[in-house]
Amino acid sequence: MGTETDVEGATEHCNTVLDAVSRAVIADESTLETVLSGFLSRGHVLLEDVPGTGKTLTARSLASALGLSFSRIQFTPDLLPADITGTYVFNEQTQAFDFREGPIFGNVVLADEINRASPKTQAALLEAMGEGQVTIDGETHALPDPFFVIATQNPIEQDGTFPLPEAQVDRFVVKTSLGYPDEAGERELIDRRAARTDRTPTVGTSAAIDPAALRRAPESVHMEDEVRAYVVSLARASREDSRVATGVSPRATQRLFEVARALAVVRGRTYVTPDHVARIAPDVLAHRLVLTPDARVDDVDKRAVVDDLLDSVPVPTVSYADGRK
Template identity: 60%
Template sequence: MDPEAAAGRAGDVIDELSAAVVTDRSFLKTVMTGVLAGGHVLLEDVPGTGKTLAARSLAGALNLSFTRIQFTPDLLPADITGSNVFDESSGEFQFAEGPIFANVVLADEINRAPPKTQAALLEAMGEGQVSVDGETHQLPDPFIVIATQNPVEQEGTFGLPEAQRDRFIVKTSMGYPEFDGEMELIDRRAGRTESVPSVSAVADEATVRDLQAVPETITAERNVREYLVKLGRATREHRHVSVGVSPRGIQHLFEAGRAYATLQGREYLVPDDVKRIVDDVFPHRLVLTAEAEIEGIDAADVLEDVKGQVPVPAMEA
């Protein structure tokens, strides 16, 4: 599959999602960028904006297996990964798979569980496997975690550990729809009997794997690669940042940039791809100083400053 064909297939998925989820198309493109890059997606919004529907609809449009894990303060790691259960008929312990064993896993309200439980996802997200009692179990391929979280200002939430945030290739939010969008929600509901809209499958596992292979063919000139590295390094030197973007974060920017170029049907990465997707790749990785919080400066402000400081390379004609 070439980039042009991949862009067409991904566009079909986005069109199908748009029929079920009332949101900006740019949000759906960001989610698809994460999928094509073979990464995981973090959605942050207040309850009721449609995050769960978006995740379920994505699995339906891609025709992938789907599970939902509701994160709560008493959720245990074994509730996610599974555990060994004694089988009386065989007299041996057998591994019982947990809900993590699916193509698309919705980690709902992930920051309502304590860090120890959140950490149960780290190996799965990083390696595509889980280890239980010394045995390693491979997860399905493709494997996509879509985690939702409520703003940390809300009661009963825990901040995600830095290592956990770093595993998400992009973080985005849906936001409240405009008036016309909310009217469309009501009009759609009035015209059907089921409470949740359905989507049709426009892809399958093999298609998703083919789509995820395309970004690996996208080329990037040396100056473009230097540009994204400079962006990452500049975050570490910013006066309002105590912990900047990690090497993994810079690599994620490269991967997300090539995936975004694929969505444009282009065979090469350009600086504009990097500038567009960096807004979804870098901010959630930044740890700001206390002074920044006092001054009311957030990660997005820091990133805008960084983008203004790092010269954008010129592309050869």
């Protein structure tokens, strides 16, 4: 187990990363916290936004702030699995086939408009996300560590798209949205552009940040029994809601536990509070719900369902060593 110092150091580095990304991206701080928590929990993130809200810049800035390599894949209907994973190319000098890595071989990979790719191509990404490796011609190739996918999809344009299969949706530890900035944020966007000569802002790298150590830090975070029971109760309540055909899986319960611990690190706590769980629950659980046909006809919002669960499940009162409840 780690120590309190480990978490404190990780929190300091998280603040450095968030500050760096915030200087490049105009976005709500809580959304950036969610994305970073997804990274710390060793999961992957799905961003659902209209074009032009800063998804690519967010992914690129996060990679730069963490000192990691960045790769972008533009998903299209004609994209083949080999275009993502790579392929073997004949080397005339050695008279042998050499493996040429595809863009999936990056630390932070932006899978842009993922739902425009065919199910076969999506499946290639699924293996990479789930296993941290790809298989080409029977040969297995390990991906870089850390490996973190930020996938995007446009919620408006549905023509020519292939809905993500349930197995792939479940691979994303959180689903969130950057959204439009408020009026002050949009004005700040222009002011920042006026102050620089390059169209795209740049983000520096802190040599002191160790991404692997950041990902280990949540393992040192404690969660009281009452809070663990709260996590389980939320998951089980999703299976009893009349609007839900299929509630979240036990894997989702574990993911909520993991992301809540990661959020605690981001917010400088060595323990998880019920507030941490409630704050991150919609991002972790909503996209995993399968609504009933009637609920879909009524255009029920999945996040609203999770909000109702949070209102109905009793919040535990927990006393901590520092006097907080």
